[in-house]
Amino acid sequence: MRGGGLIGVAVLVLAGCAAPDVPRSSPSPTPVQVSAPAEVAPEPADAPVVASAPAFTSAISEITPELAARMEPSWRPGCPVPLEDLRYVSVTHRGFDGLDRQGELVVHADAAQDMVTVFRALFDAGYPVRSMRLVDDFDASDDDSMAADNTSAFNCRAITGGSEWSEHAYGRAIDLNPVENPYVRGSSVAPPGGREFAGRPDLPGVIHADDEVVRAFASVGWLWGGDWESPIDYQHFSASGR
Incomplete structure (x- = not known):
C-alpha cells in the first residue's frame, strides 16, 4: 500500500510541474525581395545587320507559251x-558590285544541268557576272x-562573219562578260568597249587560261574560244569547241 501511495504522489507532483499548453503562433514568412525586371536597351538604329550566308539557287524549266512569246526575236x-x-x-550569280542576283539563260535541254554545275562553281569562286538576261x-x-x-x-543566228549556224x-x-572578254580578229575588237581588255589584264571578270572559269566549263566538257588562234573569242564557251 505504501508503494502505491508514493507513486500517486509522484504523478501529482510531475503533473504540477508540467508547463501549461500555450497556443503557438505560426512564424511569419520571410518577405522575398523581387527585383524589378531589368529594362532591355533597344538596339541602336544603326546596328549592323547580320546577313545569312550567300546561297546559290537554280531552276530548270521547259519553254512555256509566255516565254516562247518573249523569245520571238531569238527563235523562229x-x-x-x-x-x-x-x-x-535560272542561276544565282555574283555581280561586280558584290551583290547576288538571279540570272537567266536559254540553252539546249542537254546542256541545262551542265550550266547549273558551271555557274554554281563560278558563284562559289566569287567570279562576277555583269548581266545575265535573255538576248x-x-x-x-x-x-x-x-x-x-x-x-x-x-x-x-549565224556564226560571226559567216552563213553557217552558230x-x-x-x-x-x-x-x-563580253566587254571584259571580247572577240578579237586582228585589230578588230567586239564589242568596242572591250578593247582595253584585249591584252588580258588581271581584272575582275577577265578570263585567263586555266583559271577557275575555264576549269569550270572544262569540268562539263565545254571548251574556251580564248584558246583559238584566230579569231580569239575570249567570251565564248561551247560544247563542240566551235
Whole structure:
C-alpha cells in the first residue's frame, strides 16, 4: 500500500510541474525581395545587320507559251532546234558590285544541268557576272547584248562573219562578260568597249587560261574560244569547241 501511495504522489507532483499548453503562433514568412525586371536597351538604329550566308539557287524549266512569246526575236520556225528541245535556266550569280542576283539563260535541254554545275562553281569562286538576261531583251542583237556586257546563250543566228549556224543557234554555247572578254580578229575588237581588255589584264571578270572559269566549263566538257588562234573569242564557251 505504501508503494502505491508514493507513486500517486509522484504523478501529482510531475503533473504540477508540467508547463501549461500555450497556443503557438505560426512564424511569419520571410518577405522575398523581387527585383524589378531589368529594362532591355533597344538596339541602336544603326546596328549592323547580320546577313545569312550567300546561297546559290537554280531552276530548270521547259519553254512555256509566255516565254516562247518573249523569245520571238531569238527563235523562229526554221531554226535548227525546236523550242521543246530548249530549256530556261535560272542561276544565282555574283555581280561586280558584290551583290547576288538571279540570272537567266536559254540553252539546249542537254546542256541545262551542265550550266547549273558551271555557274554554281563560278558563284562559289566569287567570279562576277555583269548581266545575265535573255538576248531577246536586246531584240536578239548580238552587238547590243555584247555592248551591255550581257552574258547570254541561245540565239538563232549565224556564226560571226559567216552563213553557217552558230553553236548559239543550238543552245550549246554561251558568251560570258563580253566587254571584259571580247572577240578579237586582228585589230578588230567586239564589242568596242572591250578593247582595253584585249591584252588580258588581271581584272575582275577577265578570263585567263586555266583559271577557275575555264576549269569550270572544262569540268562539263565545254571548251574556251580564248584558246583559238584566230579569231580569239575570249567570251565564248561551247560544247563542240566551235
